[in-house]
Amino acid sequence: MRRPLIFDITKASFDDGPGIRTVVFFKGCPLRCVWCHNPESIDPDHELFFDSSLCIHCGNHAVGKTCFTLARRDVGNVYTVDELMEIILQDKIYYKSSSGGVTFSGGEPTLYMDYMSELCRRLKDEGVHTALQTCGYFDYKRFRDLLLPYIDLIYFDIKIIDETEHIRFTGKSNKIILENFQRLMYEDLHEGVCVIPRVPLVERITATEDNLSGIASFFHTHHIRECEFLPYNPSGIDKWERLGKTRPEGIPEKALSFQTQKKWVDFYKNRYADFAASASDL
């Protein structure tokens, strides 16, 4: 079984699903979205963050030695399933009080089907609600057999509807993603699992009239009424430098303003309503 690296575990999150949640961030992603706000999540291998402003040149620079100033931070740690279980279960009392649970994010958690499968099975045994945030780029059969039985909630990203554009901005075709999404919705949606499609809003990339129209049409065709929008968050911008990497060109430096965000959501809703209206005309 491939043992994944995990680059962060945050607790008491209000933003990543129902109730209070622990969020586990896996390292490694099949896509290369240019707007990615967790650049450290892309490469599946161990990396280092280095913040030169903190460094006091103490000589502890070698890997394996502790950096006292936290100038150098490991990105990516190995956890056995047991270890991760222990950390997740520390907050069980909060999951219970809030109907919360754990959310797997990344990176792409489905890169580690076997690991995830065991982890989620054991979490279900403990009665912990499990949520998955996925880009949808995975081996469907393995997903269905190994993971789906133990997942309560899936946040499924539909980022760009046009294949060429998708390739341009994420490095991969969206064919598998859209296929997976349809198979999930039509073949395997069982009681007890909930799928929430999510659309990132990045100006000039995903937040365009063409793309949002296309997504509205796609969702309407597949009877998807609800979806969530993820406004672009530039908080990851300075992480590129600390990783020692060059930041991709053309990514916005500012967060989406509330007004612009509303403008695009309204645009999407209007388009969706248009499709619904024209459908009922038929």
Added chain:
Amino acid sequence: MSYTYKKSKINIFRIIWDRMLRKVRETFIAQMDSNKMDKLLELGLKAMSLLFLLCPEYRENIKGFKGKVAFNTVDGQLGATASFGRFLHLPVLRVRKTAVSNANVTITFSDGQAMASFITEPSPDIISGILDNKLNFTGNMNYILRFVFLAMDIPEVLGIRTRLPDIR
């Protein structure tokens, strides 16, 4: 405090006070090395004593006050006592050149310098002094409070109303 002085009177006091302060500062600087700070203290107390004598309104502050505030340093080198009492029926301040043992309160400074800076401080702060380990006291703290008030009242008496800059 409601002091009503005739203008001419104020001028006289002011001149005396200014001279005194100058003298005090000069002495202070001159004696920094000689480590004989008690002159400074004595001088300050004497100035105060003189003011009680000259200024009836200031004298009002110590009507009926009987008490001794003694000053010394840890090494016992320096010392003085301000002794408040009566001469005939007039309230007076007598200054002694040593710290008496039966004072109501004795303020002990860590050294001459601590004593000097306390005395020349526009608003002497006993608690800060204690916290900074610059001074210590035995006896009734309220006598120090009263003494500090009397010291701080001098500029008021002289009509120097402006508050001196805060030193923190």
Added chain:
Amino acid sequence: MYEHIDKVRNILKSLSKSSMKSQFPILDDLLTRHYHAKAEVDIERALFMTRYYKDRTNSKKPEALKRAESIHRYLSNRKICFHDNNFLGGACTSKELGAPLYPEYFGITIWPELHTISTRTDNPQILSEKDADILNKEIFPYWMDRTINERVRPIEPERQALFDKFIFYILSKAGTISHTTPYYELVLKKGVREIIEEAKKREAAEEDSKKKIFYKTMQVAMEGVLQYARNIVREAKIAAAGETDTDKKENLLAIAEVLSNVPENPPRNFREALNAVWISQVAVLAENSNMAMSPGRLDQILYPYFIKDYNGGTLTIEDAIRYCGSFWLKMADNVNLVPETAERMFGGAGAVPAITLGGVDWNGDDAVNELTYILLKVTELLPIRDPNVNARYYSGVNTKDYRDEVSRVILSTKAIPAFFNDIENIKTMQNQNISLEDARDYSVIGCVELGASGKQYSASSSVFMMLHTVLYMALHEGRSPATGNKTIGVKTKALKDMKSYKSVWDAYKAQLEWLVDNAVHLNNSYGRKHQEYLATPLLSCFFDGTMESGKDLIDGGAIYNSSGVTHIGFADVADSLAAIKDICFNKDNDDISLKLEDFIAIVDADFNGEDKIYNYVKNIAPKYGRDISANSIAGKMVEINYDLYNSRQNYRGGNYQLAYWTMTNHAGYGRISPATPNGRKAKEVFSSGITPVSQVNTDVTTAYKSVAQLPSNKISNAYALNMKYTPISVNPESIKKFSALIEGFMKSGGQQVQYNIQDYKTLKDAKENPDKYPDLLVRVSGYSAYFKSLNEAMKDEIILRSQYNMGTGEFVSIEQE
């Protein structure tokens, strides 16, 4: 049981801060006046007391009677003022915002500042030249040999000298008889007249002369209260006659009508009940200093009057808000008199009268009623410094709706109320031999302390113990920063002879025991001097047990007679011990290993030139709030404190109950303390209350858990846990999650938690531009304060507190933002 809750809550929903002006113009006006009021020193009480005591015809009387008669004289002659349109009659002082001067305590400490107190930079308190002259020539000269600390000094010179040094312990008995919850219910149930009659009967039947005097003093003091009420009636009528504004006139006449009945007789309606409680509070503050005198469970004691009027159709919800809001603003009509140095170190506090809402009743049933929700609404509409509002919550008995509503008010006001966990708090009180019923009826005193309402004279701020000094002494053979090279405590081992962590711990324990012993002895000596000179007949009337026992409160007349101890520097000391253990006595530490004497030398040199070690201590060494090893040291510190006090008794035959709250002391003491081994450099602030040290990078739930795992049965006076969150949009979902977070903390064993919903940026801006944030309310360590009025150290401490992003749950470091 409370059938109107839904209906009342629906009405309350329509009332918001933004519509205050239109819906409650009078409250809005009172609030504006409050924000603009300048504090004035009030010498009226001091003058009446002084003249009484100087009067030679009184000198032969028993001290207790002198006390009663002087209070009577003040109450029955004091000036009656109507500064504003408040619906309630009576005022704590003769000023709109008054700082009463208690000359028998610390009032005299402003002597040096008589000329400057009005104009000083930090929180000036206005004093007229005439009053300053009276203080200087008449009041202070009389008291200079009679203040309580000067009465104690001759019998306790050494222990008092330690107190004078400030860095070992502070005893609040030098400044007050207070920090308790009086039994105001009594004045509602019986009325003052009946209390006087009962005391009279008992006096006649009593043979013990001391008890006889006590019953006499009760009557004398309470007659003063009645005269005070009669004077208000008279003056209100006179003022009404001269008033042209009809609303004002009507209100004055209504006040006259109300006070013609109460507090002499039981109230006939809700307004009378509220005013009776307020008059009682004013009366108690005429006798005892205005520090944390806490009215307690108002939603319980006033409920019968509320529901009767509400059901009878004579009181609307809006009326109730008007009256209760009036009460809130009345509670805020006084502040402490604070000399400048104290202001610099400890400034910004209010008088901290605590009000307690919710929780369970004597039987353990849900006590959250319609009035609870009304008072929560008042708290939201009037986010003022005093009163200090606290919400009790019993998981499983109180509803989730209630918990959510309290959470909503916290998010909406960004600060208040504080949350208290009934399950743990009732248990820990029971562990102090308080009966289950009485424990269930607990109320919060002052900052966070717990007391059986009206039954327990808690004196809960008796001792402030400086744990950082204990640690310093343990590491310096009993020397202290304020005593130079002299060993003042126990001469414990030299550092080079401490060969294990246990020897460090033993030294810590030895120094602590020595200080506890001194503090307890001195506290008891103060108590005995109180018994000699400062009888409290008025406060005693408002306590269950005093009438039956014939004993004044300070003689042990209450049913429970504890004293309270709180601790400064808790988290920093826990982290310091953990760092010592990790760096000097941990064979498995591959990163760093130092001899104890070398490490402490580095600490004593303020980590100068030792960046590597400094960074290790700061970032890597174990910390309370994050690491199990440090948490376990924190737990042991709580246990050892408990063990040391558990074997000691106070002068009233009660025990010592422990707490961990710090007011502003942790900031002030930080400023004057040398570096500590946890990477806190000299002059940096200490952490507040029981809160883990600021900027320790940890998960928020790990921090909660670290606090919750402390042995709460050994913290019977509770603690203040300060948490700071970035503001979040307030909607039903965020409220529910926030509320569930609090539930989780309580379920894991937490006793108390309070919040500042603020970010670094705003607070820094508020420090730079105080005028932009005139009414920014923050939680300090158990009480609320206006940020602008806090001293610099305290402002910095609040800014520095660890901030969590409520959305992502992440810790946000101060550099990061």
